[in-house]
Amino acid sequence: MPDVYIYDAVRTPRGKGRADGALHEITALSLAAQVLRAIRDRNGLDTALVDDVIMGCVMPVGEQGSDIARIAALVAGYDERVPGVQVNRFCASGLEACNMAAAKVAMGEARLAIGGGVESMSRVALAADGGAMMVDPAFAFDHYYAPQGIGADMVATIHGFGREDVDAYAVESQRRAASAWRDGRFARSVVPVLDQAGLVLLDHDEHMRPQTDMQSLAGLKPAFAKMGEQGYDAVAQARYPDMGPINHVHHGGNSSGIVDGASAVLIGSKAAGDAAGLKPRARILGTASIGSDPTIMLTGPEFVTRKLLDRLGMARDDIDLFELNEAFAAVVLRYIQALAIDPAKINVNGGAIAMGHPLGATGGMMLGTMVDELERSGKETALINLCVGAGMGTAMVIRRV
Amino acid sequence: MDNFTVDVGADGIATVTFDMPGRSMNMISHAVQRDLGALADTIRRDRRIIGAILCSGKPSGFCAGADLKELQADIGRWGAAATQDELREALFEASDFSGRIRDLETAGKPLVAVIGGVALGGGLELAMGCHYRIAIDEDGLRLGLPEATLGLMPGAGGTQRLLRLAGMSAALPYLLDGKAMRVDEALALGVIDESMERGRAFDRARQWIAEGGRNAAPWDEKGYRLPGGGPHTGAGYALFGPAIAARRGSERQNDADANILKAVYEGSQVPMDAGLRIESRYFFNTLRAPAAAGRVAAFLSRNAKAPAA
Numbered sequence: 001m002p003d004v005y006i007y008d009a010v011r012t013p014r015g016k017g018r019a020d021g022a023l024h025e026i027t028a029l030s031l032a033a034q035v036l037r038a039i040r041d042r043n044g045l046d047t048a049l050v051d052d053v054i055m056g057c058v059m060p061v062g063e064q065g066s067d068i069a070r071i072a073a074l075v076a077g078y079d080e081r082v083p084g085v086q087v088n089r090f091c092a093s094g095l096e097a098c099n100m101a102a103a104k105v106a107m108g109e110a111r112l113a114i115g116g117g118v119e120s121m122s123r124v125a126l127a128a129d130g131g132a133m134m135v136d137p138a139f140a141f142d143h144y145y146a147p148q149g150i151g152a153d154m155v156a157t158i159h160g161f162g163r164e165d166v167d168a169y170a171v172e173s174q175r176r177a178a179s180a181w182r183d184g185r186f187a188r189s190v191v192p193v194l195d196q197a198g199l200v201l202l203d204h205d206e207h208m209r210p211q212t213d214m215q216s217l218a219g220l221k222p223a224f225a226k227m228g229e230q231g232y233d234a235v236a237q238a239r240y241p242d243m244g245p246i247n248h249v250h251h252g253g254n255s256s257g258i259v260d261g262a263s264a265v266l267i268g269s270k271a272a273g274d275a276a277g278l279k280p281r282a283r284i285l286g287t288a289s290i291g292s293d294p295t296i297m298l299t300g301p302e303f304v305t306r307k308l309l310d311r312l313g314m315a316r317d318d319i320d321l322f323e324l325n326e327a328f329a330a331v332v333l334r335y336i337q338a339l340a341i342d343p344a345k346i347n348v349n350g351g352a353i354a355m356g357h358p359l360g361a362t363g364g365m366m367l368g369t370m371v372d373e374l375e376r377s378g379k380e381t382a383l384i385n386l387c388v389g390a391g392m393g394t395a396m397v398i399r400r401v
Numbered sequence: 402m403d404n405f406t407v408d409v410g411a412d413g414i415a416t417v418t419f420d421m422p423g424r425s426m427n428m429i430s431h432a433v434q435r436d437l438g439a440l441a442d443t444i445r446r447d448r449r450i451i452g453a454i455l456c457s458g459k460p461s462g463f464c465a466g467a468d469l470k471e472l473q474a475d476i477g478r479w480g481a482a483a484t485q486d487e488l489r490e491a492l493f494e495a496s497d498f499s500g501r502i503r504d505l506e507t508a509g510k511p512l513v514a515v516i517g518g519v520a521l522g523g524g525l526e527l528a529m530g531c532h533y534r535i536a537i538d539e540d541g542l543r544l545g546l547p548e549a550t551l552g553l554m555p556g557a558g559g560t561q562r563l564l565r566l567a568g569m570s571a572a573l574p575y576l577l578d579g580k581a582m583r584v585d586e587a588l589a590l591g592v593i594d595e596s597m598e599r600g601r602a603f604d605r606a607r608q609w610i611a612e613g614g615r616n617a618a619p620w621d622e623k624g625y626r627l628p629g630g631g632p633h634t635g636a637g638y639a640l641f642g643p644a645i646a647a648r649r650g651s652e653r654q655n656d657a658d659a660n661i662l663k664a665v666y667e668g669s670q671v672p673m674d675a676g677l678r679i680e681s682r683y684f685f686n687t688l689r690a691p692a693a694a695g696r697v698a699a700f701l702s703r704n705a706k707a708p709a710a
Contacts, residue, residue, distance in 0.1 A: 127638065130633045130638070134638055134641075134642040135632040135633070135637060135638060135641045135642050135645065135666065136632075136663075136666055137645055137659055137662035137663045137666050138663060140642065140645045140646070140649070141645050141648065141649050141658065141659050141662055141663075142659055144649060145642075145645070145646070145649075146646070230643040230646065230647075231643050231644075231646035231647035231649075231650050231651075232643070232646045232650070233650070234646070234647070234649075234650020234651065235646045235649045235650040236650075237650065238649060238650050
């Protein structure tokens with residue numbers, strides 16, 4: 001099977017996922033179409049060479065429903081023979097889309113394929129897609145469902161991270177993101193979002209709060225304590241009888257932000273890249289997903305990392321940069337702890353705590369960030385990884401070309 | 402029909418008296434289930450009958466629920482079923498009482514239950530299959546679906562009718578905990594429509610039928626909506642998820658919790674007949690669980706030692 005390369009990656013800036021967010025007046029379809037246009041235009045891409053457009057979207061209902069990937073490709077003006085498919089692996093959907101694109105290239109189904117995703121959280125609310133997970137007793141009762149905020153606080157409780165630990169992590173995320181923006185480290189990937197008239201509407205990540213410090217975070221109340229009192233703490237304790245009382249440490253300031261955005265990553269074989277006159281930026285060494293306990297829900301990253309590195313015959317120290325989605329601070333702290341990762345090597349440019357987590361788009365954004373950062377720093381390898389609802393983890397390892 | 406007498410008045414209103422021979426208390430036995438089928442048939446076919454009042458001939462009350470001695474034998478038989486044919490046959494038996502109540506409910510003529518004294522478990526399920534329910538407000542009135550207190554679950558429409566009368570969130574404590582219903586609670590839930598002294602109850606029942614009554618349950622009428630909505634609504638997510646969590650995390654769990662919750666969740670999303678079939682399957686699973694036979698046996702032995710209530 002052929003080697004699989006990343007030729008380019010783009011993302012929108014992330015707008016606050018609220019009615020007063022800058023991107024609220026832009027449809028999810030437009031966000032998706034804008035990144036597809038950008039990756040075409042800056043690569044002079046003949047879209048007839050693209051054999052699939054795969055987009056993550058976690059709330060595929062309302063305006064994000066009915067296979068937004070295909071519709072966005074058409075709206076972006078792609079050749080009408082380019083198909084599209086929307087995928088959902090919860091928070092890792094954007095990376096899963098890239099993993100699938102890579103698999104299609106490796107299999108020979110696709111010469112070039114685009115992975116990425118879109119989520120307008122200001123326009124299609126969290127949980128808008130419903131689902132069995134929360135309310136069907138066949139899962140919720142028999143398998144001890146608790147919402148992921150409870151899982152995040154369970155991770156902190158079980159693995160010993162107190163409020164100061166998670167807040168300190170959040171402050172560092174903000175500091176790194178602000179510094180990365182000042183340094184222009186996102187400049188290559190970020191394409192401004194245009195309004196209906198073609199004017200630049202947003203050109204920076206709007207959710208950031210670089211002034212965040214321990215004192216400002218200390219004033220925030222735990223976000224999931226009330227949910228715990230509704231009965232979910234007791235569910236967690238029934239599942240983990242030795243855990244003791246849950247220490248509710250997460251809040252809006254040390255959890256991923258709710259934002260709007262889209263991403264697109266151009267993936268293909270060497271031959272297809274040559275034919276299109278593209279220069280590869282990174283090679284995809286491997287991809288993996290895994291499941292783990294759904295109640296604590298957020299510990300998949302450690303397990304998927306071990307699974308993938310084992311398969312690739314690599315060790316932790318063969319990875320120069322780790323990029324783990326900052327769904328919640330404790331998720332990253334646990335990952336660092338479990339694999340004894342040098343904190344200087346992980347999330348070097350900040351993450352979703354500072355910049356936000358546009359669910360279906362995030363994985364593609366993180367992958368682009370790592371391609372840029374490997375080139376900037378001259379480092380060789382990166383592992384991109386997200387914790388995923390219902391206990392999963394999804395990852396990719398890349399090497400700079 | 403050994404267990405019921407049918408007396409059709411000149412006004413066309415049949416008084417159906419539930420009175421098991423040789424017992425101080427009415428129960429739901431196999432013979433009673435057979436009689437209920439015949440009774441539904443009579444009500445449907447007898448042209449003189451315009452409506453019926455179902456009441457008890459026992460001073461002890463309406464009906465105390467399942468005949469647990471018979472049920473104990475049933476459980477042994479059903480538990481042994483293994484092949485598809487055996488399972489189908491056993492499930493058919495386990496669904497019988499539910500089906501006979503449904504026959505009454507859909508016999509096409511207004512039915513009123515006049516219930517006094519004990520109306521528990523299968524007794525209350527039978528009453529809920531009638532289109533109007535009048536409670537006789539006297540000391541000793543006991544209403545409820547206490548199956549869960551034995552680690553069992555209602556299996557003759559109790560989960561589906563209480564759900565459709567009261568909505569998911571209001572129904573759950575009575576189903577999961579077997580919580581007794583006070584008269585005011587039963588009125589609020591819709592389990593009873595009116596409560597009054599014995600002397601007026603029958604006149605009121607006749608009047609309700611004579612004035613046209615209702616010959617179908619609300620859930621069989623076009624446009625019926627589940628009170629409070631189903632689980633897949635904003636309110637449903639907000640209510641039903643935490644309700645499941647409260648049970649999962651509670652120390653007061655019982656073996657039937659999951660089956661009751663599943664019957665309610667799944668039953669809330671389908672029409673009544675499908676809901677009843679789903680309930681029957683979970684009822685069947687509950688009785689086939691290893692603990693069920695022991696719980697029934699323990700209850701019977703406890704009651705044998707206790708003085709008669």
